[in-house]
Amino acid sequence: MSLLFSGCNRREEDPEELILSIPSDPISLDPLFSTDLSSRTLGKFLYPFLFQKTSDGNPGYQLVESFQLKGSGEVRSLQLKLGSHLLTNGEELRAQQVKESLDRLVNTPGPRKNQYSFLKETNVIGEKEIELKISGGLRQAVDALSLPPSAIVCCKQNESDSLEAESFETLEKNNTSSVPKAGRYVLKEWKKNNYVLLEKNPYDKGDLPKKIRLRILASASTGVFLFSKGRMDLMRLPNFLLKNPNLKKENLYFRKGSGVQYIAIQSKEPCFDLNFRKAINVVIDPNLVIQKLLEGNADPTFGSVPPGSISDTMKQEILNKNPEIVSISGHTKKIAIEYLKKSSCYPQILEREIDFRMRGDEENSANGLALVGFLKEIGLKVKIRPMEKAILYKENAEGKGDLTLLFWYADLPGAWNFIDPLFSGKDKGNGGNRAHYENSELETLFARARKSDSLNLESETSKALQILLKEYPWVYLWSPYETFLLSEKAKRYSNLAEFL
Numbered sequence: 001m002s003l004l005f006s007g008c009n010r011r012e013e014d015p016e017e018l019i020l021s022i023p024s025d026p027i028s029l030d031p032l033f034s035t036d037l038s039s040r041t042l043g044k045f046l047y048p049f050l051f052q053k054t055s056d057g058n059p060g061y062q063l064v065e066s067f068q069l070k071g072s073g074e075v076r077s078l079q080l081k082l083g084s085h086l087l088t089n090g091e092e093l094r095a096q097q098v099k100e101s102l103d104r105l106v107n108t109p110g111p112r113k114n115q116y117s118f119l120k121e122t123n124v125i126g127e128k129e130i131e132l133k134i135s136g137g138l139r140q141a142v143d144a145l146s147l148p149p150s151a152i153v154c155c156k157q158n159e160s161d162s163l164e165a166e167s168f169e170t171l172e173k174n175n176t177s178s179v180p181k182a183g184r185y186v187l188k189e190w191k192k193n194n195y196v197l198l199e200k201n202p203y204d205k206g207d208l209p210k211k212i213r214l215r216i217l218a219s220a221s222t223g224v225f226l227f228s229k230g231r232m233d234l235m236r237l238p239n240f241l242l243k244n245p246n247l248k249k250e251n252l253y254f255r256k257g258s259g260v261q262y263i264a265i266q267s268k269e270p271c272f273d274l275n276f277r278k279a280i281n282v283v284i285d286p287n288l289v290i291q292k293l294l295e296g297n298a299d300p301t302f303g304s305v306p307p308g309s310i311s312d313t314m315k316q317e318i319l320n321k322n323p324e325i326v327s328i329s330g331h332t333k334k335i336a337i338e339y340l341k342k343s344s345c346y347p348q349i350l351e352r353e354i355d356f357r358m359r360g361d362e363e364n365s366a367n368g369l370a371l372v373g374f375l376k377e378i379g380l381k382v383k384i385r386p387m388e389k390a391i392l393y394k395e396n397a398e399g400k401g402d403l404t405l406l407f408w409y410a411d412l413p414g415a416w417n418f419i420d421p422l423f424s425g426k427d428k429g430n431g432g433n434r435a436h437y438e439n440s441e442l443e444t445l446f447a448r449a450r451k452s453d454s455l456n457l458e459s460e461t462s463k464a465l466q467i468l469l470k471e472y473p474w475v476y477l478w479s480p481y482e483t484f485l486l487s488e489k490a491k492r493y494s495n496l497a498e499f500l
Contacts, residue, residue, distance in 0.1 A: 017211035018490060020500065021223045021235035025193055025216055030165035031151035032110040037409075038216075040148050044499045045185040045198055045212065046166050047151035048085065050098070051142050063093065063152065069138050069453065075120055078132040078141060086203035087155065087180040095130040097182070099123070101152045102132070104163050112149040119144075138453040147411050154182035168192075184208060208493055224485070227251075233487040236500055240363050242295050242483065253484040253497060256308050259409040260301050260418060263371065263475035264435040266402050271345035271352070277472040279343065280403075282328050283336035284374040286477045293366055298478040303465045304422060306479035309415040314462050318469065325469050336378050350379045357396070358405035360386030368405050371475075397429030399436060403475075406434055415461045420446050423464075423473065437473040 026039035034043050052062040065083035069076060085093040099122045106119050118141060121133035134141050144150060153165045157179045164170060166187045170179075184204045188211075189197035196214045215232065217223045220241055226232040228246040237252070265272050265280075286300045299307045302315055319325055327335060340346055354375070358368040365386055372382045385401075396404055410417040421427035424446055425438035442464060449460045468474075484497050 014211060016209060017213055018209040018233045018493070018496070019213045019215055019231065021217050021220075021232060022196075022214045023216075023218055026196070028165075029167050029187065031148050031153065032105065032108055032112070032165070034148055041500055042196065042198075042214070043148055043151055046181070046183040046187065047153060048093075048182050048184075049146055049151055050080065051146040063098070075133050075135050078134050078138070079125065080130050080132065082128045082130070085182065086201070087182055088186055088201045088203065089180040090203050091180065092128075093152075093154065093182055095124045095126060095128055097154050097156075098130055098152055100156065100163050101154060102130075102150075104153065105150060110149065112147075115144055115147075116149070137449075137451040139455050139457070140450050140452075142455060143412060152182055155180045185212065206495075208496065227485050227487070230487070232485070233490040234496060234500065235485050237483040237485050238363050239294050239297055239480065239483065240366065242297070247485070251485050251487065253486050254297065255482045255484070255497065257298065257306055257479040257481050258413060259407055260304065260306060260479050261367070261405070261407045261477045262301070262304065263477065264396075264404045264406055265473055265475065266399070266404075267435050267437040267473060268399055269402060271343070271349055272402070273344045274471065275339045276343040276345070276349070277475075278328060279336045279339035279378065280375060280380075281472050281475050282331060282339060283333055283378050284371055284475055284477075285331035287331075289367060289370050290478055293370055294478070294480060297481040297483060299481075301476050301479050303468045303476055304474060305415040305418040305461075305465065308479075309413070309418065310461060310465070314458065314465075318462060318466055322466060322469060328472075333377055340378055350381070352381065354380055354382045355385060355400075355402040356382045356405070357385045357387055357392060357401040357403070359389050359392060364405060371405065371477075393430065396434050399429075404434060408432070414457075415465075416449065416457045419461065419464045419468070420449065423468065435473045437471075439467060439471065441467055 022038040022041055024036070024038050026034070026042050027036045028034055028039055029042055029046060031043050031047055034040050049062045050064045063082055063085055064080050066081045068079045070079065071077045082093065082095060082098065087093055102119065102122045105116055118134050118136045119132060120135060123131040123133075125131050132141070153163055156163050168190055171187060171190055181201065183201065184206060185198035185200055187196070188199045193216055195216060198212045198214070200208060200210045215226070220235070220238050223232055223235045224237070224241055224244050224246055227235065241247075265277055290296060290298045290300070301307065302310060340349070343349060345352075356368065356372055358364045368384055368386075372384055375382050392404070395401060408418065408422060421432035423435075423437055423439065423442055424431070424433055425443055427433045428436045428438070445460050445464050449457055484500065486497070490496060
């Protein structure tokens with residue numbers, strides 16, 4: 001065995017190549033079917049978008065230079081003017097090529113097809129101008145056209161060809177160089193369960209490396225080891241590895257989180273009334289877990305949203321109108337017991353075994369144990385049930401489980417994306433509403449927001465948070481920071497971490 005491996009030479013390092021880490025083989029590189037994190041990461045490199053939300057949740061432009069909404073009635077005209085964008089063959093991206101991709105989005109069955117039912121028709125009105133006939137509000141359209149399924153797949157080699165997204169099969173056909181692409185990178189090689197190699201669009205002016213090799217590593221510990229040996233340049237780092245002796249502070253990069261961890265409280269259970277929900281929100285202290293287990297690398301959420309997604313002014317206005325929120329956020333055992341005694345099933349609830357579900361990985365298990373410890377302090381009997389992700393989500397959709405520790409990573413920044421669909425009555429279970437919660441006041445707000453032409457939802461956000469901070473359908477926890485390991489080579493590309 002020693003002789004067999006003695007002839008294995010390490011691959012010669014390419015100075016123009018950066019090595020990144022992804023947790024698994026992508027399920028699909030087609031944006032219409034990219035439902036996992038690895039697929040979405042690859043999609044950011046391979047495809048451009050018409051719109052792209054900024055980090056503060058405001059609308060931004062990628063391919064679109066400007067737009068106008070015209071007309072009245074149920075279906076209106078959204079006219080888009082495209083900016084200059086060069087394909088891999090040096091030609092300008094044309095409105096016709098954008099139309100072909102949008103038509104594919106509307107006509108191809110997929111998990112998000114219903115989300116684009118507002119798009120009724122597309123028409124080319126100029127070399128760089130396209131008209132979208134839309135129903136509903138402008139905000140809904142702009143948001144949907146910023147999401148992964150709406151990425152622009154380009155291009156067809158011949159008019160009679162069908163439009164194909166990048167895939168393992170397109171590599172096998174050896175057509176990667178002959179068909180022009182629109183993304184920052186093109187797919188050059190894909191070794192299943194090993195790596196994906198991307199090469200930069202030669203006409204892209206962005207400050208990015210010429211080649212990116214995405215190593216498929218299920219274990220973050222393996223990634224840390226490779227990083228320490230100079231064979232990894234950029235990777236996400238779980239909190240439980242922050243104390244690894246191979247890490248140096250100068251290689252750590254922290255980004256405020258774009259996700260929230262929370263406990264969904266099963267709303268179908270009559271014993272979990274408002275006083276019960278307040279009791280467990282009072283007794284669980286997110287700040288303590290953040291300091292002891294998360295190494296301080298998280299912020300407590302404000303209701304269901306990351307704290308940085310709303311202004312301090314809005315927070316203070318909500319607190320002034322709802323002084324009880326302050327007492328609940330005090331996290332005192334005495335107040336928690338008082339709420340519990342007022343709940344409809346007290347004292348019988350103390351004899352019932354509460355089913356606490358979570359994913360069974362190392363980090364979730366540690367957090368789950370700490371959270372259950374708080375619940376036991378007020379006399380509740382809790383059974384921890386670590387589960388595989390697929391089974392956990394499947395059974396949650398079926399209404400199983402009492403309390404479920406979950407994470408929501410929003411497709412787009414901004415507070416509203418942590419409110420709808422997480423509490424929408426039409427999105428219960430797999431749609432995002434894991435608590436199976438419904439509130440008539442919220443439904444009115446959702447309906448209004450979906451029809452709105454305003455791209456500013458501050459008023460709706462404030463009203464929704466006031467409802468959620470009175471009702472407590474979740475135990476509100478924290479928004480973890482995203483931690484990255486960056487090599488000295490990766491530091492030369494300041495915006496690269498935004499792709500992961």
